[in-house]
Amino acid sequence: MHSIALMLLVRPFALLLALGTVVAPVLADDPPVTIAIRDHQFVPSEVRVPANTKVELIIRNEQTTPAEFESTSLHREKVVPPGTAASVFVGPLKPGRYEFFDDFNTATRGVLVAQ
Amino acid sequence: MLATAIIVFREVLEAALIVGIVMAASQGVPNRGFWVGSGVAGGLFGAVVVAGFAETLAAAMEGIGQEVFNAGILFAAVAMLGWHNIWMRRHASELAAAANRLGAAVRAGSRPLWALAFAVGLAVLREGSEVVLFLYGIAAAGDGGAGAMALGGSLGLAAGVAAGAGIYFGLVHIPMRHLFAVTSWLILLLAAGMASQAAAFLLQADLLPPLGQTVWDTSFLLADQSLTGRILHALVGYTAQPAGIQLVFYLATLLIIGSLMRLVGGTARAVRPQGSRASHPARLQPGE
Numbered sequence: 001m002h003s004i005a006l007m008l009l010v011r012p013f014a015l016l017l018a019l020g021t022v023v024a025p026v027l028a029d030d031p032p033v034t035i036a037i038r039d040h041q042f043v044p045s046e047v048r049v050p051a052n053t054k055v056e057l058i059i060r061n062e063q064t065t066p067a068e069f070e071s072t073s074l075h076r077e078k079v080v081p082p083g084t085a086a087s088v089f090v091g092p093l094k095p096g097r098y099e100f101f102d103d104f105n106t107a108t109r110g111v112l113v114a115q
Numbered sequence: 116m117l118a119t120a121i122i123v124f125r126e127v128l129e130a131a132l133i134v135g136i137v138m139a140a141s142q143g144v145p146n147r148g149f150w151v152g153s154g155v156a157g158g159l160f161g162a163v164v165v166a167g168f169a170e171t172l173a174a175a176m177e178g179i180g181q182e183v184f185n186a187g188i189l190f191a192a193v194a195m196l197g198w199h200n201i202w203m204r205r206h207a208s209e210l211a212a213a214a215n216r217l218g219a220a221v222r223a224g225s226r227p228l229w230a231l232a233f234a235v236g237l238a239v240l241r242e243g244s245e246v247v248l249f250l251y252g253i254a255a256a257g258d259g260g261a262g263a264m265a266l267g268g269s270l271g272l273a274a275g276v277a278a279g280a281g282i283y284f285g286l287v288h289i290p291m292r293h294l295f296a297v298t299s300w301l302i303l304l305l306a307a308g309m310a311s312q313a314a315a316f317l318l319q320a321d322l323l324p325p326l327g328q329t330v331w332d333t334s335f336l337l338a339d340q341s342l343t344g345r346i347l348h349a350l351v352g353y354t355a356q357p358a359g360i361q362l363v364f365y366l367a368t369l370l371i372i373g374s375l376m377r378l379v380g381g382t383a384r385a386v387r388p389q390g391s392r393a394s395h396p397a398r399l400q401p402g403e
Contacts, residue, residue: 065252066169068245072339073329073356075315079181079248081170082255087178089321093328104122104249 032056032087035110037067037080037102042110051095051114060085067108071100074112116267119253123246123271129349130158130235130242131279133305137231139286140199140298147228154232158239165240166247182320188237189313195234196306197372200299202227204380207295278346299376301350307368308352314364315354326359 030050035057036043049055059069061080069088070077080086090098093114102108134151141147165172165184172180246268253264289297317323334355337344347353352365 065256066248067252072334072354075328075354075356075358075361076319078319079169079173079245081173082252084170084173086173086181088319091328104252106118106122 030055032058034058034060034085036060036062037069037108038062040102040105040108042100042102042108045110046113047110048113048115049091049093052092054089054091055093057088057090057112058085059088066104068103069100070103071098071112073098074100076100077103116263116270119250119264119267120270120274122249123268124274125271125345126242126246126249127272127275128278128345130238131275132282132346132349133238133279134235135279135282136286136298136301136305137235138283139294140302141228141231142287142291142294144228150228150232151235154235155239157232158236159243161236161240162243162247165244166251169244169248179320179322182316183322185241186313186316186320188241189309189316192234192237193306193310193313193368195230195237196302196309197368197375199227199230199234200302200306200372201375201379202230203295203299204376207380303369303372303376304351306372307365308348308350310368311352311354311357311361311365314361315358318358318360323360326363328358329356330359330362332356 030053033047033049033055035047037059040063047057059067059078059080061067061082061084064082066082067080068077069080069086074090074093076088076090078086078088090112091114093112095115096113098112098114100110100112134155137151137154138147141151172184174180176183250264250268254261286294286298286301314323318325332355337347337353337355339345339348339353339355344353344355354361357365
């Protein structure tokens with residue numbers, strides 16, 4: 001019952017989306033990109049990544065308090081405990097700017113540029 | 116202090132709206148306060164435990180422990196809400212067939228309130244653990260002052276609880292004979308929204324394909340960060356930029372729970388005596 005319903009739903013969607021978007025081979029060949037959170041700032045605050053490929057971001061929280069890396073356009077939200085690093089995969093992304101922020105301190109913002 | 120209040124409010128809002136809807140849905144059921152209260156208390160206890168193990172959780176399963184845990188919590192809540200709705204629908208036909216208000220009230224007491232209590236507990240656990248982490252962060256930083264933190268936290272909590280109370284009092288104004296239909300719909304949409312959120316976590320963990328990173332973008336109309344956006348996110352799972360997989364899970368949840376409800380309650384309309392509906396147009400408030 002579940003699988004049939006899902007298949008019925010997934011198929012038209014997958015087709016529709018495949019027509020509309022570029023379906024790139026999903027392989028993370030590129031080296032991971034590290035973003036540090038230091039004194040309530042992302043370092044660097046602007047990150048360039050290749051478009052149409054999967055990229056691993058490593059978020060390193062160098063503060064003594066927890067942070068939550070969040071982005072609405074990237075659909076990512078991840079708690080990063082103090083003094084630890086968390087890995088977040090993004091993409092394949094269409095070229096463009098994707099904002100992210102620390103949800104526990106929303107003044108801390110940065111942007112990911114896919115090109 | 117205001118920043119603290121806003122963040123606490125945001126996290127409390129979702130859980131408070133769920134509690135408000137559950138309280139309205141269980142209107143007139145004996146001991147509902149005990150069940151919902153236990154759910155909230157259990158959720159709070161769980162939140163503190165989860166926050167304490169945040170680091171272990173983040174490092175678990177090669178770094179995707181947090182995502183898998185969140186998705187698991189959300190799917191469990193979806194199952195509980197779905198189970199309640201399906202049970203209610205099956206029961207509705209029996210209640211109507213009995214056409215006996217005393218019998219109905221007695222049977223209503225056997226409703227699976229544990230399922231709703233569980234769903235409330237899971238929602239409180241998930242949102243609460245973030246509040247605990249956030250407040251711990253402020254306390255550990257020590258620059259805001261404990262007093263300002265406590266005040267901000269209390270303000271945020273009060274505002275969140277007020278929102279939950281608001282939806283509850285809004286809902287209980289609905290006449291009893293329509294109330295269950297309305298709360299069933301609300302619970303169904305809540306469940307679908309949670310399933311979509313769970314899909315987002317599994318997408319983040321790279322366990323599901325995106326099927327389109329951003330299917331549409333309505334952030335110019337209603338941003339996720341706005342108050343209305345957050346309320347709609349909590350109630351019906353609104354997202355300004357949904358990924359394809361989120362839509363798949365949203366629709367699949369609606370379809371699966373909705374068709375199971377229809378399946379078990381298919382005979383409800385046929386057996387419902389017409390007289391019992393028409394002769395009691397005023398609202399019924401049994402057991403309150």
